[in-house]
Amino acid sequence: MPAEVNSAIKPSEEVKERKGPKGCPVITTERCKGCGFCVEFCPSNVLRMSRSFNSKGYHHPEIVNAEACTGCDLCGVYCPDFAIYGIRTGGRKG
Numbered sequence: 706m707p708a709e710v711n712s713a714i715k716p717s718e719e720v721k722e723r724k725g726p727k728g729c730p731v732i733t734t735e736r737c738k739g740c741g742f743c744v745e746f747c748p749s750n751v752l753r754m755s756r757s758f759n760s761k762g763y764h765h766p767e768i769v770n771a772e773a774c775t776g777c778d779l780c781g782v783y784c785p786d787f788a789i790y791g792i793r794t795g796g797r798k799g
């Protein structure tokens with residue numbers, strides 16, 4: 706009886722999928738009141754306060770280091786005005 710040799714085993718390439726941002730902050734600039742908590746508490750330094758103002762006259766956050774976002778949502782946890790939150794976008798499920 707011929708023995709089948711499983712030569713299809715390859716090194717996993719899934720590791721490569723881990724590169725790139727794993728998340729993304731979603732900002733609603735018009736809700737922002739410019740407290741800066743999101744910038745201060747983001748552990749990955751994804752955000753900074755923009756020089757621009759929203760229509761209420763507040764500076765709002767902007768993304769300066771998108772690649773570093775993990776989607777942890779700490780920005781959303783600390784925002785008192787529900788003007789920002791983080792979502793997970795990259796990596797594998799499970």
Ligand code: SF4
Binds near residue numbers: 737
């Ligand atoms: S925490 Fe919220 S209200 Fe404060 S600067 Fe960030 S988005 Fe604006």
Ligand code: SF4
Binds near residue numbers: 791
């Ligand atoms: S989701 Fe996390 S890493 Fe991304 S911007 Fe918000 S606090 Fe920073």
